[in-house]
Amino acid sequence: AGVKALAVVEVPAWWAGCAGGEGEGAAAFGAPVPHPPPASPMPHLEHLSLEGVRLARRHLAALAGCVAGSLCGLSLVGVAGLSDPALTHLGRLRHLTSLVVLAPGNTAVSQRGLGALGGLRGLKHLAWESDDLTNCGPVLGAYTGFTGLRLLSLSCTRATLAAAVPGGVAALTARMPYCWVDLVG
Numbered sequence: 001a002g003v004k005a006l007a008v009v010e011v012p013a014w015w016a017g018c019a020g021g022e023g024e025g026a027a028a029f030g031a032p033v034p035h036p037p038p039a040s041p042m043p044h045l046e047h048l049s050l051e052g053v054r055l056a057r058r059h060l061a062a063l064a065g066c067v068a069g070s071l072c073g074l075s076l077v078g079v080a081g082l083s084d085p086a087l088t089h090l091g092r093l094r095h096l097t098s099l100v101v102l103a104p105g106n107t108a109v110s111q112r113g114l115g116a117l118g119g120l121r122g123l124k125h126l127a128w129e130s131d132d133l134t135n136c137g138p139v140l141g142a143y144t145g146f147t148g149l150r151l152l153s154l155s156c157t158r159a160t161l162a163a164a165v166p167g168g169v170a171a172l173t174a175r176m177p178y179c180w181v182d183l184v185g
Helices: 015-020 022-029 057-067 084-092 112-116 131-136 158-164 168-174
Strands: 005-008 049-050 073-077 098-103 124-130 151-156 182-184
Touching: 015 112, 022 112, 084 112, 124 131, 131 158, 158 168, 168 182
Parallel strands: 005 049, 049 073, 073 098, 098 124, 124 151, 151 182
Antiparallel strands: none
């Protein structure tokens, strides 16, 4: 039993204990940690959606450690504090099949952050929005390491893709023959 899916728009108190111990996590979120902290549903969590919350890199590292054995789907939408170095911690989520990273306006998140996630061989769905992708188009090498992908959603137009990748969508799908590419933008 236990919690299988969780959508977080406000960081709950039990996360502070998971995110680095009693004092450290609580100070970061500005809320005291109850003594003893309530049981965390994190070890059995299969899907997590974080929307509009603020995280530090150490919190994402602690999160990855808490859910590494169970998390299949992760959505990070408008997460303040998200950055390429913070994304490296997600490489520990070996059961991840779906990842959504939507970071418009966050210049600390770029396609370079995908390099650390190439080891996620079970990843089937990737949705990515970053300013560098939207403005300049995809960096082809950032996506071709995901050999198991079946759906790739990118926040750019066909024209932006064609300007960045000679051959456009056809060139991208030639590198990932079993993947459907969806351009959102």
